[in-house]
Amino acid sequence: MANAVIFDYGMGNLLSLKTALEKAGLNASIGTTAEDIAKADAIALPGVGSFTAALERLDTVKETLQTKVTDGTPLLGICLGLQLFFESSEEGPGEGLAFFVGRNYQLPSTVKVPHMGWNTLDIVKPNELFDGVKEDSYVYFVHSLYPVPEDKSIVCTTTEYGTTFTSAVASKNIYGTQFHPEKSGDIGIKILKNFAKAVKR
Numbered sequence: 001m002a003n004a005v006i007f008d009y010g011m012g013n014l015l016s017l018k019t020a021l022e023k024a025g026l027n028a029s030i031g032t033t034a035e036d037i038a039k040a041d042a043i044a045l046p047g048v049g050s051f052t053a054a055l056e057r058l059d060t061v062k063e064t065l066q067t068k069v070t071d072g073t074p075l076l077g078i079c080l081g082l083q084l085f086f087e088s089s090e091e092g093p094g095e096g097l098a099f100f101v102g103r104n105y106q107l108p109s110t111v112k113v114p115h116m117g118w119n120t121l122d123i124v125k126p127n128e129l130f131d132g133v134k135e136d137s138y139v140y141f142v143h144s145l146y147p148v149p150e151d152k153s154i155v156c157t158t159t160e161y162g163t164t165f166t167s168a169v170a171s172k173n174i175y176g177t178q179f180h181p182e183k184s185g186d187i188g189i190k191i192l193k194n195f196a197k198a199v200k201r
Contacts, residue, residue: 001025001027002026002042002196002199003026003027003028003040003041003042004021004026004027004029004040004043005029005036005040005042005043006021006028006029006044007031007032007036007037007043007044007045007046007058007061007065008030008031008032008046009046009048009049009053009054009057009058009080010032010053011048011049011053011054012046012048013048014030016182016183017044017046017078020181020192021044021182021192021196023189023192024189024192024193024195025193025200026042026196026199033060033061034060034061034063036061037064037065037068038064038068040068040073041074042073042074042075042076043065043068043069043073043074043075043076044075044076044077045075045076045078045080045081045082045084046078046080047078047079047080047081047142048080049080050091050092051080051084051089051091051096052092055095055096056094058084058097065097066097069099069173069174072173074173074175074198074199075099075173076175076176076177076195077175077176078176078180078181079142079143079177079178079179080143081176082147082168082169082178083096083145084097085097085098085100085147085169085176086099086102086103086104086147086149087100087101087102088103089103089104089145090103090104090105090106090145091104091106099171099174100147100150100151100154100169100171101149101150101151102147102148102149102150103147104145104148105145105146105147105148106144106145107143107144107146107161107162107165108162108163110162111161113144114143115161115162116141116142117140117141118138118139118140119138119159119160119161119179120136120137120138120159120160121133121136121137121138121157121167122135122157122160123135123156123157124157125155126156127156127168127170127175128170128197128198129168129170129177129194129195129198130156130157130168130191130194132190133190133194137187138184138187139167139177139180139187139188140179140184140188141159141178141179141180142180142183143178146165146167147165147166147169148165148166149169154169154170155168156169156170165178167179173198175195175198
């Protein structure tokens with residue numbers, strides 16, 4: 001069974017993501033070191049913590065992570081994990097992983113922030129991550145920021161909440177969701193199973 005390593009930023013409960021990845025058919029473990037990342041068949045960056053604090057924790061594994069992803073290891077970023085794919089964030093200082101050109105912005109003050117609860121996906125570009133997922137499927141969000149990619153071709157889904165924001169991206173072996181698939185019921189498990197299929201290819 002393929003081994004997915006969830007990187008621990010030292011904040012939040014990662015067990016729900018571990019359980020969901022195991023349901024999806026992966027052997028999931030929680031890792032904190034470059035050695036953990038180096039032996040992974042897939043890597044997940046979870047959605048807990050702040051941009052700056054997470055980058056500090058990632059500093060010791062950043063080079064290993066970037067090498068693994070360049071070499072083709074599937075990477076899944078969830079919520080904050082997705083935001084870390086970009087260069088910078090309004091949330092705080094620090095250089096992101098810069099897999100993609102772009103920046104993270106605060107949701108508009110015209111809506112209640114954080115955006116918390118169920119909302120729908122507008123599938124703007126079909127991708128293997130969303131195989132079998134219908135337009136307007138409901139998924140679960142908890143976030144105050146969202147990414148704005150310079151390259152719009154990586155955007156798979158958008159969602160409406162005070163603005164139209166990017167809610168999922170994909171490019172080659174890099175996948176990211178602004179929502180939490182591990183908290184999104186059957187649809188979330190479907191998306192994680194699709195990720196697991198990509199890992200096992």
